[in-house]
Amino acid sequence: MKEPNSPDSPLADLCRQRGLKLTGQRRTIAFVLSDSDDHPDVEELYRRAVEVDPRISIATVYRTVRLFEENGILQRRDFGGGRARYEVADGDHGDHYHLIDADTGKVIEFENAELDALLDGIVRQMGYDLVTTRLSVVGRRKAKPRSRG
Amino acid sequence: MKEPNSPDSPLADLCRQRGLKLTGQRRTIAFVLSDSDDHPDVEELYRRAVEVDPRISIATVYRTVRLFEENGILQRRDFGGGRARYEVADGDHGDHYHLIDADTGKVIEFENAELDALLDGIVRQMGYDLVTTRLSVVGRRKAKPRSRG
DNA sequence: TCTGATAATGAGAAAGATTATCATTTGCAA
């Protein structure tokens, strides 16, 4: 059983800043999210939240994750596999993108300023302001050229 | 009731090329797909297929769409809204991408060679070969600056 | 600190999309 208490997690603070009622469950979920640097689905978040508060309900995790998304705290991702996955939203700086290993399903994050700018320009030229970018590239590990075989 | 017969649709030919058994239902679905230039979901494909063959089952549409995807004939897309949407896969040339209107949900296709190249380069530099790109940008129509108002 | 209105939660039912089951039918190679 971990310690979600005392100084609130960064996300819990964000939660308060947005004027959301800060319940025990939301504090727990915010803590779990602040503590994660991967892309958990709801089931996985629920598992982690239960470690902190065994009485939390999965319905609450679904609700909270949706609430956080609507408030720009979380971003929903689709990496295939039928369930939504979540990560903490980027700040005002640059977006980040995802490379998915075709064979293992492993998700690798990357940033690229040139890509940011290009996408922004393309969208603008089409008469739109860019709101969100959903980009994931699927790749297959290149066969390592062996050192002479 | 449309005419799916006689000269097979391009997709039906592709189907045969891949060594897939060409049943009446597959011929129908291939025809419907060849005839579509949008991004229908399964429900919509089913509606269109029923126009051609009223006895087709939605289960078959689901099955066929999956089969076609596994064989590189179709691509599955996620534009939000909870259901998968499909379109005929690109050839060997360039991928195409999607701009989604944040307010109307309208999907606008675009191509961009610079983007193709940049993504390819990024992925390569990370040690991978690019398999698929899933890119959709959400944008909001720019307010038209009125001609002096 | 206590109280009450209001909103959040828990548990499970319900909904929506997709896949599996299985008896029947069909495509196609021999």
Next chain:
DNA sequence: TTGCAAATGATAATCTTTCTCATTATCAGA
């Protein structure tokens, strides 16, 4: 034309997510 493996139709089952509603907790104000 025949036979067999594979596909289909109808529907049940599954899986993820949302909804319902009785109970509980938060937080502003007294």
